[in-house]
Amino acid sequence: MRKEISIRITGEAGQGIVSVGNMLCRMYKDTGRHVFAIQDYMSRIRGGNNFFQVRAAAEPVAAPRACADIVMALDREAVSANQGALAPGGALVLDAEEYGIPALEPGWRSVPLHALARDAGGSIYVNAVALGVLAAMTGEGLEPAGAAIAKEFAGKGREVIGKNLAAARAGFEHAAKQLKDCAYSLPKGTGGAPYLLSGNDAAALGAIAAGCKFYTAYPMSPATGIMNTVADYAARYGIIVEQAEDEIAAVNMAVGAGFAGIRAMTGTSGGGFALMCEGVSLAAMTETPLVVAVVMRPGPATGFPTRTEQGDLDFVLSAGHGEFARAVYAPGSPEEAFRVVKRAFNTAEKHQLPVLILSDQYLAESYVNTARPDLQAEAPDRGLLLGAESDPEAERYAHAPGGVSPRLIPGRSRALAVADSDEHGTAGHITELAEVRIRMTQKRLHAKAEALAGEVLAPTVYKPGSRVMLCGFGSTLGLLREAAGARADTGFVHYSQVWPFPAEATRSALGGSEKAATVENNASGQLARLIRRETGIGLAGSLLKYDGRPFNIDEVSAWLDKEGR
Amino acid sequence: MRKEISIRITGEAGQGIVSVGNMLCRMYKDTGRHVFAIQDYMSRIRGGNNFFQVRAAAEPVAAPRACADIVMALDREAVSANQGALAPGGALVLDAEEYGIPALEPGWRSVPLHALARDAGGSIYVNAVALGVLAAMTGEGLEPAGAAIAKEFAGKGREVIGKNLAAARAGFEHAAKQLKDCAYSLPKGTGGAPYLLSGNDAAALGAIAAGCKFYTAYPMSPATGIMNTVADYAARYGIIVEQAEDEIAAVNMAVGAGFAGIRAMTGTSGGGFALMCEGVSLAAMTETPLVVAVVMRPGPATGFPTRTEQGDLDFVLSAGHGEFARAVYAPGSPEEAFRVVKRAFNTAEKHQLPVLILSDQYLAESYVNTARPDLQAEAPDRGLLLGAESDPEAERYAHAPGGVSPRLIPGRSRALAVADSDEHGTAGHITELAEVRIRMTQKRLHAKAEALAGEVLAPTVYKPGSRVMLCGFGSTLGLLREAAGARADTGFVHYSQVWPFPAEATRSALGGSEKAATVENNASGQLARLIRRETGIGLAGSLLKYDGRPFNIDEVSAWLDKEGR
Amino acid sequence: MSGSKDFHSADPVTWCPGCGNFGIQAALQSALTELGRDPRDILLVSGIGQAAKMPHYVRANFFNGLHGRALPAAAAAKIANRGLTVIVTTGDGDCYGEGGNHFLHNIRRNLDMTVIVYDNQIYGLTKGQASPTSAPGLKTRIQPAGVILEPFRPLAVALALDCGFVARGYAADKEHLAGLILAGMRHKGFALIDTLQPCVSFNKVNTYAWYSKRIYKLGPEHDPADRAAAMIKAEEWGDRIPTGIIYEKVRPSYEDLSGLEDIPPLVDAPVGGIDIAPAFEDFR
């Protein structure tokens, strides 16, 4: 039996690729396996070629493979577009008759997917047929597939479930007979991580758990998923989700809500964030808590709307005019995303400043089975707030340790709550004075930066000082873990907070290593430059990828074989 | 006789401070002296306290003094607000009766400025009275003052000129009698630099000279001056000046005009630039020439609208999402501003990318007498353009050396001109392909960056390898020149182009020096960080100033006395 | 002091002597006094400009945000705490220029807030460029041959979007203006009060004298419920310029429709102790 299997389901937009992908994940997860799945799709609603690739294993997995052991092609174009991704010894399942492909290449297997779907009620059931075929090919019973179907279509009523079940059964039975020789079965696992979470889902749950009461955004892939999930729970948790007229409105609404005393958040991708820069600066100047998720996609400009990149690190670190303290997180997994978003709200309120969370399409839209996180971690801490009993003359911007003056809430504090985007004195009124400017800059920049530095999330360091040390941030955590885990001489440093930069921790993690290199999903090695600027350490190199696709573990291993000596 | 004199004229907004300041500059300049003047004003239209400070000398000067030898106070508040800026041995001129100040402190001299003005026609002539007083106190005749008046009010008609002349004469005669003991006269100079230019004026003239045919911006201090000056000449030079509805419109209009084949420019300050980030990224993706002047003021947010800072270096270097090549200039004087703006248009067109010009309120609104620059320098070079006779199938984004494919102009090229903000193939149509993405990223980022690096403006290096080396960018050129010029052991490096960063030139300039430090008008030492990132050189320190005011030469000298050993 | 119902602020005013804004300030203070709420329940929100300095000069809570962005900040503050009386003090550039998109969409949003636009037909604070409402032909440094764009028509646009309260005030008629502001605050929904405001420093066309010849008050013959009549009044400009409530209609507010009104103000919802466990179960 193999230790793991990767399955790619591919077809055109509208064929239910994500739906069957999710069912496949559940099928494996609910039978004790670990799963990790990525989505690859085009910026269109119908047609083209998309895929969903599931990796299932007895051991935890958190990065994709380069190739799939089974490629399930739901239309003709899917065959040509994905045949190159078939692993040696793998099977590419297609519907030769339907697609008009008379000659099968080695490893290709034809199944009348579409005819079976039509028999079950129509072509739209082809994805359920595929699920059944896959259940058979990988030696799973029909039952887990059925359970996954029931779950997936729970809200859709009996008939839909019934037809999907029938389609899956047809596929299963066909494959059980005709593809007997395909033996891709996996050992049962112990699993135990029951939740199937994407980075976006986890971020949304984190926000809800943190007591966010206002989520406002302008739709933008791949950040919209956060808003979708918050909206799903809005009524239940008493949250207002407001679609803004543009990103400028979104960020200014988030700041306005923060000023008025509630936890608020916005999210976007690079292009939308570009429009928010002035608002980030506003939060800094008015010392208003602000949480922004920046879910990166490849730029510049519109770029690749549905693909992935880590190209906005530099931008986010210095976005917004003027100088001020900020915190920038970069969670490495859905689990970290949940926790870091909660933490972001605390940081934003305790230090009264903008907090940015860097994610990317890869993290946002890949699924991993996750244990229930510690729900008590990062318990809400609102920082200093003056209530109804406070000093009626309290000044909003009074100088105080850590640069943090207690917040005033309009209508809830005894003193009047004020905020000013101009340079201002302690009472919040406009000033022109040099001395006031100096002290306020020291408050917003120096004092806060110092206080923040004391609370930086330590990077995840694995085998510090190894001969080879890989460095990464954000979405690549699983990849680094697996790549370094497989090699005795390789360790890694992963930053889930990139600002303030943990310079000391970096120095001690990299100290003694012969080759330190970054692994970055971008074209210019931004993390390497940051490390150099902040620690003086010049790294040996960078593994960069900038084709809009996430790294896979195989290419990292290959690179290490070559470069890591 | 003294070698130089600094005169500060101060009063409330609306008293004509700038007007008299300009006349004073002309009075000295036209008598062969060198002048340098700064403006310090509040963000209001009437009232408050503003000043204009002129430094005149026999030798070239290009930075302000900390204190003024003569403070001319046009209202009561001006006395208390500016008495601290009086140099030892200086004279503070006030109108004791008018301001109700019975007791004069040592060095204070009362002149009935307002009574004389009223006699001459009204209180508004108080600035002309002051000019006359100053002409007398500094041993100039009445004639140069009269000439300056005639020039200043040339468009306003005889009566205005007459009344101002009368007021000046009254002031002159009064002072000639009553302030005889004040001897602040300057030797005549050889001068020879006839033009009195601010950085904004020079940038505007540079744009006009470069063939800019479209200037569009949203009003924002301190960048509006560029638009004002371009507008003054728009009709004469066939330029359209269009006030945009917001900065996003401005930058997208500039890009649209560039696409359509004309030279276009926009300008703003940090907050407006924050709104332009997405447009900068658009220019990069579509490979459209774009020139943006970023005239910095203190942030964050609204900050100090009328004051100065160099706080947006980091921001401008990485503004815009996604990764792409850019050029960032930072002229050090009006003369450099004229030349660099011309060059910016060439760079933008030759390399087809966004070019940003960093200025600040200090450079933008200070005046220096300037020789006529070489008008032939930076002759227009539009880069590769395909005309009416070209290949009808030419592809806009064909791969080519330096990442530069010949441009197509709609309606003027034989092939159709296209531009796409999505990732695209060579023909400009949307793509989803990994290979295309990789090559296009290499074109926009790597190839262009390399080509740009070959054309970087060399930093101005004075006495390379001196024991003490000062580093600065943008507006501080004159300051560095004067500070280093006065010390045998001190040299400087000044960047009028900060990106691509001239790393080699920096290494060789700083090599051998014991103490290298930056002099930056900001609170975090952004240039020092940039030098570290790009060269690995950790500097010894930074002289930072962040009170919204420009450096003066005296504080730099004092710092060098203390830290430069 | 805080807690008293005095709306006098100690912050020194930086407007030019004679500026129309003084009249609006007085009108706003008197409307607030008349309203009778504690300054702690009032929130003034502004962007940047001369008009936008107002919150410094009237004692209440305030949020003086970015140029053009008063409305989104105000909207969210109102969502956060629907108990606040939210008043936006903004300029013609702030609200119709840089902030034009928020103007459109916040009329649609219809939160209960009063928006006073200090319409001096000029960019005052930045020294006299054309604003969206500047008259064609107005000469400025940037428009030396005169403005060539058609003026923005705030009242007509608001009406086109079926804004529930559309009024025009005049800065020099404080009493009348105070009445409009009070009516705006009492209207449940987005209330627009475009207020003609002489700028003595930069607008040499629309002066006090110019207005005094033209301004008149809408009398009882005008029915603010009549949308067609309102449209005519909204467009009346030139020899005669009407002031008063041009249109009023009760539309369901955002607070009603969003369900905000059915729950305690969001600001009072506890931040801690949220049970997220049941939501996780959906991700099994």
Add this chain to the structure above:
Amino acid sequence: MSGSKDFHSADPVTWCPGCGNFGIQAALQSALTELGRDPRDILLVSGIGQAAKMPHYVRANFFNGLHGRALPAAAAAKIANRGLTVIVTTGDGDCYGEGGNHFLHNIRRNLDMTVIVYDNQIYGLTKGQASPTSAPGLKTRIQPAGVILEPFRPLAVALALDCGFVARGYAADKEHLAGLILAGMRHKGFALIDTLQPCVSFNKVNTYAWYSKRIYKLGPEHDPADRAAAMIKAEEWGDRIPTGIIYEKVRPSYEDLSGLEDIPPLVDAPVGGIDIAPAFEDFR
């Protein structure tokens, strides 16, 4: 090929089968053919969205810019080269949402361009969120209880700003739409054609069937010069939805007023050889 008057593009279309955009594409191509200009003299400008992909599918010059920012890019291109026929193909989100401010101010600017808004009352490309024109009550993933904002009214707003050409088209009536586009191109000034466009994937309310029951064409009894009548037609929605030219009026264009028309197109002005010396003399 280039130089031929064929407006057929070889770029494969990525819209959903049945999308209303196909009808608009056909109408646009036939209007362009009718206009008779060379594709090299036509410039299509768009933002981002399904509608905004149009320039890839009609052979001409094109600038496919940022989401919401088609109008400023188009305006400037027209200023740069007034000889181009500029057509903007944009969506309801692109033009009225993200780009709302440019919509207002480019109507005021009145450059000669034709703006076709593919109004599917939804955000198509981003998978079905509400757009500014979505009907109240429309349920989406973000608005699970239904849209609560009043719809944006593009025609009424354009009229309020005295836009010189205000029309409504219907994607499924290609011939009629082609006529509107042609009339828009021939109108000298900003021409708005709000085009109702069924989105078969996400808008399950405003379907072909829904429209076919409601749409009618304005006949000769409607006088497009009558602004009051136009306002009524602009607001007619529900059981009966008028299509056609709702309002037309010749207003002086930006090209006239700015003096652009008195000089050769800016794009033909030489860049080199500019004599800046006389300007320097003013700074003595």
